[in-house]
Structures are given as structure tokens and as C-alpha cells.
Amino acid sequence: MWKQKGDMFRFFFSRITRQLEFFLLLFILVPLLCLSIFFIFQARGNSHDTSNFLAYSVLINKSRVQEILNAYESGVETLALDLQVHENFFSFLSVHDEESFSVLDLLGREDISGDLIAGAAFLGYQDNAAIVTTNGFTFTQDEVHAFASHKTDGRETKTTFLFRNSGTNDLSILLSYPFEDEQSLFSGFLIIEIKPSSLLELEKNFRTLSQTGEMQIVSWGKNGNAQTILPSRFINASVVSSITSDSLYAKVLKRNGFLDRSIVDYRGKSVFAASRYLPTHELGLIVKMDRQEVLEPLIILAGSLTLIxxxxxxxxxxxxxxxxxxxAKPLEDLAEAARRIEKGETDIRLPHTDAKNEIGVMTRAFRRMTTSLIESNEALEEKVHNRTAELQKNFSLIKKEKAKDDALLSSIGEGLVVVDAKGLIIMVNRAAESIFTLRSDRMVGKQFSSVIVLLDKDNHVLSGDAHPVLSTLLTAKKANRMEFLSKRSNQDIFPIALTSAPILLSGKVTGSVIIIRDITREKEIDRMKSEFISIASHQLRGPVASIKWYGELLGKETSRMKESTKEFVNRINVSTVQLVALIDDFLNVSRIESNTVARTLEDIEPYKLVQNIVETYRHDIEEKGLKLTIKNLSKVKSVSFDPESIREIYANIIANAIKYTKDRGDIFIRLFDRGVTLMLEAKDTGEGIPRDEQSKIFTKFYRASNVLEGGHKGTGLGLYTAHLLAKQAGGDITFISAKGKGSTFTVSLPRKQKTLSKN
Amino acid sequence: MSKKVLIVEDDKFLSDIYQNQLQKEGIETQVAVDGKEALVYLEKENPRVIILDMIMPRMNGFDFLEALRKNNEWNDIPVIVLTNLGQEGDKARCHELRECTYLVKTEVEIDRVIKLIKEKIS
Structure with missing residues (x-):
């Protein structure tokens, strides 16, 4: 039990700061506080009341005592004066016969103001000594002395008060009045003894007001001590106290009245006291009440309050x-349990659940909830586990597939770059990495144009519509094998061939697949080819010149030859001419390629030019019986062009048309304007170009299989040269053709030739 | 002044043709195989016409023309350039160096060459 209490104690204090317990404590302390305040006010009130009461009483009683004493004085005075005029009084005095009558009888009165006259006497003087004539009335020596001393003073006082106490309630007051004889000479005092029952009554009445209340009249006694006159409530004698400055009675006899809440009386008890001074009689009046009595109810109150x-x-x-x-504790436990569940622990200790109260209900509900939580948690975990295993399986499958795809992409020899609709690189293959000498992590996620720099032939960076990839993303058009310059990571510039194809999803461009081929080698080979041809051609010219001229010389001597020999010489010369032409062609091409052709802009009449060209082939046209028509539609105006270039372009096209058209075929040539472009259309009904070879027809030295077989002579340079020149001039050559049916070549040239910088 | 034609040509076959054909016309010729030899000859006497090939060892036609310019005495001698260099650039370069008649061997008949030389002489 004690241990339990001890636990509770500790528990209590450890939770004293918690809200609930704190308020409960407050609930107890507040009434206590109220009670204490109540008590304090009570105490003060009580004390206050008592003081007031005493102050009031002392005043009342002072005036009453004053009245009574005054009544005594006037009574005695009256008696004295009466006696003075009494006929027998003086004879009594002279006789001094005590047996004849008493002074009492003479008085004719038995009381003064209701208080009994206990005795009377006459104090006379003979030879300045006091002689008392009384009957049955004795005075003490002190009293006689006290009376007599008044005469001695020389002044005659009217009354003297003396108090006589012989026993507890036997209080008398002696009053004297001076007496004059017939000769109006002072003869003595009349002394009356009064039993002051009025005073005693007064005191008694005061006592009834309380348990310990006491009224006391104080005067100076003999020996300089203070003396009380009225009998004390508590002891059987009048109290005599010595005069000490702080004693109660000394204080009383001081002329100022006082009110004291705590002063020690003759018993040594603490009292409430109020006093007044009666100056005429040199008396002090004090009313007092024990503090204990005043405070007793409060003590009881305090006691009960403490108990409460x-x-x-x-x-x-x-x-x-x-x-x-x-x-509180179960709630704490529940909170703790909730915290642990939150952390994921499953071993939770819950408080007792057998309580029937609301806490128990809540705890049971909480326990159920916890259990179900834990269960569902476990179920979830299992599900997650299963799903994860499934995903793992799928993932490894996907990884295998991806590995296959990756291997595929890696093995592609050409660089592959995939960009999204915004031009950000999504993927690059290994070949692309090695072409640009960049790692894929440097390329993926970045803008295509910032990673792979494309330059045109003048080393200007491509942008906007000129950029093939941007163009593809915007217009969904394929850019096919366009040649550009690019930069490797070490800033080396190298040539590439780029194809950019859009990725379409539901008709919208979502990206682009770009294939890039490093054509450095191809270009190198091309250059070497051109160079070789150039050098070779130059070299060839030397001996060819000789052959030509010697052949010519021979030709001049043919009159001396046999017919057959003449023919030989003739054939030599024809072959030489062809040879020269071939060499010229080769040299021409290499010149055009290296862009060293001098260009001058002149006004050219296209129609005239075409007529002129056709004229040069008149022989061949007539020989083959071709029907050639030229139509100058829309009356094309003159153009500003390099005469040699435009001639070469048109001549090649027309020559081809003538060359490859079978005998008695048709050739239609049309000239017309399309906006700022001059168009020449050459339609023939000749061999045509096989579909699968059409894409290569403009390449150098390329001759389609059908014409090779057909034995047509040609270098394969004609179309290449014409196409190159057209492009250089800012135009283009396109065609439509079908094998065996013929071709229609269209040359489009700007009206003003685009001037290119010479290398 | 001699009626000599100075032939500056390293290919013997060709220089022979010039020589033979000119001699048939009664024109005297002198052959130099390169620019240096030609200059040596020019020190001795001034020909009427110079036939100049461009590609030669030791001193080619361009350098020869350069040297020719330096001597005012030779300013008046007409020069016929007979070369295989067909490029416009080469032609322009020649003309910069000196006023001349520029012919590409394979483009011109030998008869025409001889005819031109005869014109220049007279």
C-alpha cells in the first residue's frame, strides 16, 4: 500500500505540469485561497468591531461616571448646606454628645441619587488638630490625614473623594464638604460615606456585555502607585500596580485617552483596552476585553478552515x-503506442483493456485498430514483394531485349542520332560517338545544334531553315544525304553526309532520326581523283599535241598515200580530236569542281543561246533524223549570266537529249519563266534512265547500265558538270524519266547568276 | 635584224615540227630547251618572234617572261605562247607579265600556228 502510494506520489509530481492534473490542482487551490482571504477579512472585521465597541463604551461610561460623581458632590453639598442652617446642628457640635443623636439622623436623608448613605461624620478642628466627632464612624489615620491636609493647604476645597475598600464588594466613597459656623468661620468638614451602587451597577452592566469585559476606575494610590477602585472581575482585591511607563494603569492615568489592541493587564493577559481621563476627579476610566475572547471565534474559524x-x-x-x-497514464500509453506504430514497430504494448470506463473502450478500439493495421501492413508488404519479383522478371527481359537492340545499333557503321521534337538528343550510337569523338553522356540531353556543329562550304554555322535537322523537325521533310562540314571535339573540321528523317506519331513530328556519315575518305578520294585527272590530263596534253600536229601534217600529205593509208591517217586524226575533247572534258570538270572558273556576268538571250547550241549539233540531228522543236514560251527575257557556264549547262542537257534519243525520235525543248527563275525543259523519247539508277545519275563518271550496254559513248561527266554548274549558279537540274520511254530534264536557273567566291 | 624565230620548247617532237614547217617557209629558227638557254641566245641576238612553251625544266615560261621584261631591248619582240595550260588563270598570268598571243596546243592546228608566226614576222 505504501509502495503504491509512493508510486502515485512520484507519478503525481512527474505529471504536475500536464494540463489535466494541473487544472485539477488549481481546482483545489482556488477555494483554499478564497477561504484564506475570507478568514483574513473576518479577523480584521472582528478586531475592528471590538475596538469600536470599547471606544464607544469608554466614552459612554465616562460620562455616566462623571454624572454619578457629580451627583454625589452636589448631594453632599446640599446636605452640608442644609445642616448649616439646621437649628440643632451647632448645639450638637458644641455638646459632642454621641449618644444623643447621630449625624446620620441629622441629615434627614438616607441616600444620594439612589445610592445609600452608609455613614456620616463631622470632622472638626481644635487648636488646629482634627477632632472627629462621629458616632459609630471610624476613620483611618490616613483618611483623617487626607481630609485634614486640605485645611492645612490653606485652601479650602469643596469636596474630597476618598475611596475605601474593605472586602471585594465593599466599596465606599467618602466625600467631604467644608462647614462654616455661625460666624461664618470654617469649622470643619462634613463627611458622608456613600455606597456607590450606581458605579457598581455600571460596572456590572459592562461585564454582561462580554465574557471577559471589565471596567475599571483608576486613581493614584498611596506610595505613588496606581489603584483601581471598582472590584475586579477576576480577583478578589483591588489591583495595585506600580507605575511603570508602559504599564496599563500608568497609561490610563495619563491625561490622553488611548485605544490599544494588545496591551497586558494586571493578570498578564493580553487585552483590547480603551481609556479616558476624568480630570475633575483625577480618575482614569478603562474598559477592556481579553484578546482571547475577541479572537476566539477566529481561532475556531482558522481551525476549521485548516481542517477543510x-x-x-x-x-x-x-x-x-x-x-x-x-x-492520463493510459492516454499516454496509447500515444506512445501510436508513435511506435508510426515508426513501423509491430511489437506494441497496450494498456489494460478490462476497464469498463470510456478509457477502456477507447483502448480496446485502439487495440483492434492496431491489429488490423499490422495485418494490412503485412498483406501489403507481401503484395509489394510479389509485384517486385514480377517486375524484376520483366525488367530482366526488357534488359535482354535492350541489350540486343543496343548491340544492333552499335554495329551500325554509320552514326545514328535521335532527337526529340525540340531538338534535344535522346540517343546516339557508338558510331556517332566515334565520328565526333564525343562520349554519349556529353551528347544526350543537349541540343543537337550545340553538340554537332554544321557548317556550310563557307564555314558559316548553319541555323534556321538552312539547318537540316531543324528544318525536318519543323516541316517533317526529309533531308537526304546533304553534305556539310562539321567539327570534331578537337575542333578539326571534316566533311559529313547527313540524312535527317522525321519521326511521326499520329501525324505530328515527335522527333527526328539523323544518320551521319563521315565522308572524309570519300572526299579525299574524290579530291585525289580530281587531282589525278588534272595532273594526268595536263601530262597527256603534251604527247597528244604531238600526235595531233603530226597527224595534221600527215593529213596534208595524203595525196601521196594509198586510199587505205589515207583512211588510217584520217582515223588517227579523228581519234586525236576525240582524245583532245576527252582530256578537255576532264580538265574542265576538275576546274569546275575546284571552282577556279572565271565567271563574268553578261546579258544572255536564252532563246538565241539554245538555237545556237542546237545549230552546233545539226550534223548529229540530221544524221539521226531527229525531230527537234524549240518553243520560247512567255518570250523569256535576257538573263545576267556567265556565258560559258550557261552554255555548258544547256549544251550538256541538249547534247544528252540528242545522244540518247533513238533514230527518228522527238526532242522538245521549252523555255519559260517561272517568277525569277528561267526554266529550260528538254524532253526526249530516248533511252530513259532506269529507276534504281536515277539517284546516281548526277554523280561523276556515272553512266547508266542501259546506255553502257547500248554502246553510247560518253565520259559520264556531262550531267555531273551541268548539275554542278547549275548548283554553283544558284539553280538546279531535275528530271523525270523511265527506262525505254525517255526523259524530261528541267533546268532552273536564277535570272541573275549567283556569284560565288573563287577559291 | 635576223629573221630568226626563237623556239623555246623542251619537247623535241614539237620543236622539230616548228623547225621543219618554218624552214619550209624559209624562216630560220633557233631552238632552246628551256628559259635559261633562251636567255643565253637572246644575249647574242634578238629574234623576230619567240615561240614559248610554258612547262619546261630549269626555267619555265613564266620565269622566262619575267626575265624578258627586265631587258628593254627585248620589249618589242612578239611572243607567241604555245602551251598545254588551258586555265584562264594561267592565261591571265602570262598577260600580266607580257603582252602575248596565247594558244593552247591541242586547240589549234599546226597550219594556223605557222600562219600566225609568218604574220608576226612581217
Whole structure:
């Protein structure tokens, strides 16, 4: 039990700062505080009331005492004066016969103001000594002395008060009044003894007001001590106290009245006291009440309040501890459990669930929830596990497929770059990496144009429409084998052939596949070919010149030859001419390629030019019986062109038409304008170009299989040269053809030749 | 002044043709196989016409024309360039160096060459 209490104690204090317990504690402390405040106010009120009461009482009683004493004085005065005029009084005085009558009898009165006259006497003087004539009335020596001393003073006072106390309630007041004889000479005092029951009554009445209340009249006694006159409530004698500056009675006899809440009286007890001074009689009046009596009810109140407080605290403590253990602690435990569940622990300890109260209900519900949570968690985990295993399987399958694809792409010899619709590189293959000497991680995710630099033949960076990839992404048009210059990572410039094809998804361009081929070798080979031809041709010219001229010379001597020999010589010369022409062609081509042809712009009449060209082939046309027509539609105006270039272009096309058309075939030549472009169309009904060879027809030395077989002579340079020249001039040559049916070649040239820089 | 024609040509076959054909016309000839030999001859006497091939060893036609320019004495001698160089650039270069008649061997008949030489002489 104690241990349990100890636990609860510790528990209590450790949770004192928690909200619930704190408020409970407050709930107990606040009433206690209120009670304390109540108590304090009570105490003050009480004390206040008592003081007021005493102050009031002392005033009332002072005036009453004053009244009574005044009444005594005037009573005695009256008696004295009456006696003075009494006929028998003086004879009594002279006789001094005590047996004849008493002074009492003489008085004719038995009381003064209701208080009994206990005795009377006459104090006379003979030879300045006091002689008391009384009957049955004795005075002490002190009293006699006290009376007599007044005479001695020389002043005659009217009354003297003396108090006589012989026993507790046996208080008398002696009053004196001076007496004059017939000769109006002072003869003595009349002394009356009064039993001051009024005073005693007064005191008694005051006592009834309380348990310890006491009224006391204080005067100076003999020996310089203070003396009380009225009997004390508590002891059987009048109190005599010595004069000490702080004693109660000394204080009373000081002329200022006082009110004191705590002063020690003759018993040594602490009292409430109020006092007043009666100056005429040199008396002090004091009313007092024991502090104990005043405070007693408060002490009881304090006691009960303390009891209540202790009671409250104890039960409060018990209740709070109980509450903590029943409510607060289980809630704490639940909160802790929730925290642990959140962290993912499954071993949760929950508080007891057998309680019937709401906490128990909640705990049970919580327990159920926890269990179901844990279960569903486990189920989830299992599902996740299964799914993950599935995914793993799929993933490894995908990886295998991807590895296959990757291997495929890697093995492609040409560079492959895939970009998205914005031009960002999605993928590059190994060949592309090696072409540009960049690693794929440097290329993927970046803009195509920033990674792979494309330059035109003048080393200007391509952009906008000129850029094949951008153009493809915008227009969804394929850029086929276009040649550009590019830069490797070490800034070396090299030639590439680029094909850019759009990736379409539901008709929208979502990217582009770009194939890039490093054609450095091809270009090199091309260059070497051209160079070789150039050199060879130049070299060939030397001996050919000889052959030609010697042949010519021979030709001049043919009259001396046999017919057959003449023919030989003739054939030599014809062959030589052909040879010269061939060499010229080769040299021409290499010149055009190297762009060293001098160009001059002249005004050319296209129609005239065509007529002129056709004229040069008149012989061949007539021989083959061809029907050639020239149509100058829209009356084409003159163009500004290099005469040699335009002649060469047109001549090649026309020559081809003538060459490859069978005997008695048709050739139609049309000239017309299309905007700023001059168009020449040459349609023949000749051999045509096989479909699968059409893409190569403009390449150098290329001769289609059908004409090779057909035995047509040609170098394969004609179309190449014409095409190259046309392109250089800013135009183009296109054709439509079918094998055996004929071809239609279309030359389009700008009206003003595009001037190119000479290398 | 002699009626000699100076032939500057390294190919013997060709220089023979010039010589033979000119001699048939009664024109005297002198053959030099390169520019240097030609200059040596020119020191001795001035020909009427110079036939000049361009591609020769030791000193080619261009350098010869350069040297020719330097001597004012030789300014008046007409030069017929007979070469295999067909490029416009070569032709222009020649003309820069000296006023001349520029012919490509394979483009011209021998008869025409001889005719031209005869014209230049007279």
C-alpha cells in the first residue's frame, strides 16, 4: 500500500505540469485561497468591531461616571448646606454628645441619587488638630490625614473623594464638604460615606456585555502607585500596580485617552483596552476585553478552515493520482503506442483493456485498430514483394531485349542520332560517338545544334531553315544525304553526309532520326581523283599535241598515200580530236569542281543561246533524223549570266537529249519563266534512265547500265558538270524519266547568276 | 635584224615540227630547251618572234617572261605562247607579265600556228 502510494506520489509530481492534473490542482487551490482571504477579512472585521465597541463604551461610561460623581458632590453639598442652617446642628457640635443623636439622623436623608448613605461624620478642628466627632464612624489615620491636609493647604476645597475598600464588594466613597459656623468661620468638614451602587451597577452592566469585559476606575494610590477602585472581575482585591511607563494603569492615568489592541493587564493577559481621563476627579476610566475572547471565534474559524484545506488537499491528491493512473497514464500509453506504430514497430504494448470506463473502450478500439493495421501492413508488404519479383522478371527481359537492340545499333557503321521534337538528343550510337569523338553522356540531353556543329562550304554555322535537322523537325521533310562540314571535339573540321528523317506519331513530328556519315575518305578520294585527272590530263596534253600536229601534217600529205593509208591517217586524226575533247572534258570538270572558273556576268538571250547550241549539233540531228522543236514560251527575257557556264549547262542537257534519243525520235525543248527563275525543259523519247539508277545519275563518271550496254559513248561527266554548274549558279537540274520511254530534264536557273567566291 | 624565230620548247617532237614547217617557209629558227638557254641566245641576238612553251625544266615560261621584261631591248619582240595550260588563270598570268598571243596546243592546228608566226614576222 505504501509502495503504491509512493508510486502515485512520484507519478503525481512527474505529471504536475500536464494540463489535466494541473487544472485539477488549481481546482483545489482556488477555494483554499478564497477561504484564506475570507478568514483574513473576518479577523480584521472582528478586531475592528471590538475596538469600536470599547471606544464607544469608554466614552459612554465616562460620562455616566462623571454624572454619578457629580451627583454625589452636589448631594453632599446640599446636605452640608442644609445642616448649616439646621437649628440643632451647632448645639450638637458644641455638646459632642454621641449618644444623643447621630449625624446620620441629622441629615434627614438616607441616600444620594439612589445610592445609600452608609455613614456620616463631622470632622472638626481644635487648636488646629482634627477632632472627629462621629458616632459609630471610624476613620483611618490616613483618611483623617487626607481630609485634614486640605485645611492645612490653606485652601479650602469643596469636596474630597476618598475611596475605601474593605472586602471585594465593599466599596465606599467618602466625600467631604467644608462647614462654616455661625460666624461664618470654617469649622470643619462634613463627611458622608456613600455606597456607590450606581458605579457598581455600571460596572456590572459592562461585564454582561462580554465574557471577559471589565471596567475599571483608576486613581493614584498611596506610595505613588496606581489603584483601581471598582472590584475586579477576576480577583478578589483591588489591583495595585506600580507605575511603570508602559504599564496599563500608568497609561490610563495619563491625561490622553488611548485605544490599544494588545496591551497586558494586571493578570498578564493580553487585552483590547480603551481609556479616558476624568480630570475633575483625577480618575482614569478603562474598559477592556481579553484578546482571547475577541479572537476566539477566529481561532475556531482558522481551525476549521485548516481542517477543510487539509481535507481538500488530501482528497485532491488522492483524486489526481487516481485520475492520472486511470486516465492520463493510459492516454499516454496509447500515444506512445501510436508513435511506435508510426515508426513501423509491430511489437506494441497496450494498456489494460478490462476497464469498463470510456478509457477502456477507447483502448480496446485502439487495440483492434492496431491489429488490423499490422495485418494490412503485412498483406501489403507481401503484395509489394510479389509485384517486385514480377517486375524484376520483366525488367530482366526488357534488359535482354535492350541489350540486343543496343548491340544492333552499335554495329551500325554509320552514326545514328535521335532527337526529340525540340531538338534535344535522346540517343546516339557508338558510331556517332566515334565520328565526333564525343562520349554519349556529353551528347544526350543537349541540343543537337550545340553538340554537332554544321557548317556550310563557307564555314558559316548553319541555323534556321538552312539547318537540316531543324528544318525536318519543323516541316517533317526529309533531308537526304546533304553534305556539310562539321567539327570534331578537337575542333578539326571534316566533311559529313547527313540524312535527317522525321519521326511521326499520329501525324505530328515527335522527333527526328539523323544518320551521319563521315565522308572524309570519300572526299579525299574524290579530291585525289580530281587531282589525278588534272595532273594526268595536263601530262597527256603534251604527247597528244604531238600526235595531233603530226597527224595534221600527215593529213596534208595524203595525196601521196594509198586510199587505205589515207583512211588510217584520217582515223588517227579523228581519234586525236576525240582524245583532245576527252582530256578537255576532264580538265574542265576538275576546274569546275575546284571552282577556279572565271565567271563574268553578261546579258544572255536564252532563246538565241539554245538555237545556237542546237545549230552546233545539226550534223548529229540530221544524221539521226531527229525531230527537234524549240518553243520560247512567255518570250523569256535576257538573263545576267556567265556565258560559258550557261552554255555548258544547256549544251550538256541538249547534247544528252540528242545522244540518247533513238533514230527518228522527238526532242522538245521549252523555255519559260517561272517568277525569277528561267526554266529550260528538254524532253526526249530516248533511252530513259532506269529507276534504281536515277539517284546516281548526277554523280561523276556515272553512266547508266542501259546506255553502257547500248554502246553510247560518253565520259559520264556531262550531267555531273551541268548539275554542278547549275548548283554553283544558284539553280538546279531535275528530271523525270523511265527506262525505254525517255526523259524530261528541267533546268532552273536564277535570272541573275549567283556569284560565288573563287577559291 | 635576223629573221630568226626563237623556239623555246623542251619537247623535241614539237620543236622539230616548228623547225621543219618554218624552214619550209624559209624562216630560220633557233631552238632552246628551256628559259635559261633562251636567255643565253637572246644575249647574242634578238629574234623576230619567240615561240614559248610554258612547262619546261630549269626555267619555265613564266620565269622566262619575267626575265624578258627586265631587258628593254627585248620589249618589242612578239611572243607567241604555245602551251598545254588551258586555265584562264594561267592565261591571265602570262598577260600580266607580257603582252602575248596565247594558244593552247591541242586547240589549234599546226597550219594556223605557222600562219600566225609568218604574220608576226612581217
Amino acid at each position: 484545506a487539509v481535507f481538500l488537499l488530501f482528497f485532491g491528491f488522492v483524486f489526481i493520482s487516481y485520475f492520472s493512473s486511470i486516465v
